[in-house]
Amino acid sequence: MKALTWQGINELAVKKVPDPHLQNTHDVILRVRRSVACGSDLHLLGGYIPAMEKGDVIGHEFIGDVVETGSGVQKLHVGDRVAVSSFMACGKCWYCKQELYSLCDNANTNPAITEALWGHAAGGCFGYSHAMGGNAGAHAEYIRVPYADGTAFVVPDSVADDRAVFASDAGPTGWMGADRGGVKEGDVVAVWGAGAVGQVAARASELLGASRVIIIDRFPERLALAGQFSEGVETLDYSQVDVDDALREMSGGRGPDVCIEAVGMEAHSEGVQNAYDQVKQQLRLQTDRTTAAREAIYSCRKGGSVFLLGVFGGVVDKFPLGAMMNKGLTVRGAQMHGPRYIPMLLERMARGELRTELFGTHVMPLADAPKGYELFKEKKDGCVRPVFVP
Incomplete structure (x- = not known):
């Protein structure tokens, strides 16, 4: 599949990367419908976040369709359109039970870096360096979502993609x-x-x-x-x-x-x-x-x-x-506690209280994502957020 990859400081490229596959029973595979560049992604681009490796797929704000589910997934089904929290949550650890989801004890499979930086490990985030778990990001055609039952939420039919995508990260x-x-x-x-x-x-x-x-x-x-x-x-x-x-x-x-x-x-x-x-x-x-x-x-x-x-x-x-x-x-x-807010935000979006599609000033194919990031970083052409369509 094609994906936007980090190639070095201020260098991005759309490349072919391996397709994702189920690794655990709680995983789902999504076909990405929309992904968005976030302001915090610019810190990756500028080299301010440690533990990036050449070829890493970035992006953590997205919606998609479920195309495959692990045997342990109970709440989601093939064909569901879902908004995904940028920070994943196991739903079972002490922090998740306190609704402090971005502090999940189980989602970051590479905790040593942030333990050294901050005294404790943060949770796991999509496409945000190996310090946050090394998870492949969402600027891609497909993505694996771990702990899917606690991390992905079905989008109401009345909420269009260009509005719903901001329930993933900017909204919560x-x-x-x-x-x-x-x-x-x-x-x-x-x-x-x-x-x-x-x-x-x-x-x-x-x-x-x-x-x-x-x-x-x-x-x-x-x-x-x-x-x-x-x-x-x-x-x-x-x-x-x-x-x-x-x-x-x-x-x-x-x-x-x-x-x-x-x-x-x-x-x-x-x-x-x-x-x-x-x-x-x-x-x-x-x-x-x-x-x-x-x-x-x-x-x-x-x-x-x-x-x-x-x-x-x-x-x-x-x-x-x-x-x-x-x-x-x-x-x-805090990093955002997505599962605490996403269902409520989707309901408010359905009622017209949050017209978040206004943020997506530049909608473009995934192939043009490097250009979208240039517009975003340099604040050119009135760019608030670029939205990528695989």
Whole structure:
């Protein structure tokens, strides 16, 4: 079959790779209908995630049709159209029983790397390096899905492919930021990053009762998208305003109740600090650029909540630990707990509450995926997300 493969830093190619096959009784094989490039995939492309090997198939956000099932699969059948959580879940370990699915003890079959990096192993993710299990990714014609009963969910007939595909990763990731960030009725919420994940976090905050939601970015087309995807979201262009001053003015002088960071390890900023962070990251004196995370911590009101949705890999410079402690903040983060949210999100998509097809600005054949990634990385032609059709 054909698949998009990682060939080295900033080098992708569509190649022929072996077809997947059932390896365990809990597996299914899917024919991929749609896959999407995620912002965190750009970290793979840039060489910031360890344990990539030449020829690895990438991609972790997808939907497909079941074409083969293992003997132990009970909930899925051949012909089902399913959305698949980017992080797989065994459903039986202690973490899965706590609905902390991206921390599944059984899904990552190569735990040593992340145990060394973080003290404990993370769960298993599709197409996201051998540190996350070495699972083949979804930018392909077919894919093996382990632990299928807990990882793949049947899509309602009324939800079109171009909407449903974002239930795989961007939808649950963004919703988790609002949910686990503790958004409640009447809150003022600020979201850093107007990509697909940030857009869902902002919309989720609205639906959870926030009185005011502000999304922060610098690309006009992404800020404009916020007005299409959500009902009352306000926007700030951080290249034009002082974000902290603006947020205080918009929140009665206190700062937002909940701040959601949806940017990650390659955050951009204005001024000399951007160059400083870039140099330190390129020299590997730090692994991540954390401008958005720092702003969220500084801007959040005293006693407020900060949730980190963006992917971070290791150690950082200038982390405002003093602000976090002395302001009494609750700071949380996680890879997304997909099975906790996907069924609910599919229902909301069916009711028209989440029109996620708006994110798929460039739909193209899988053969054009390297071009799609170029548009996505360079933010060309108003690209929010490229969607690939095998």
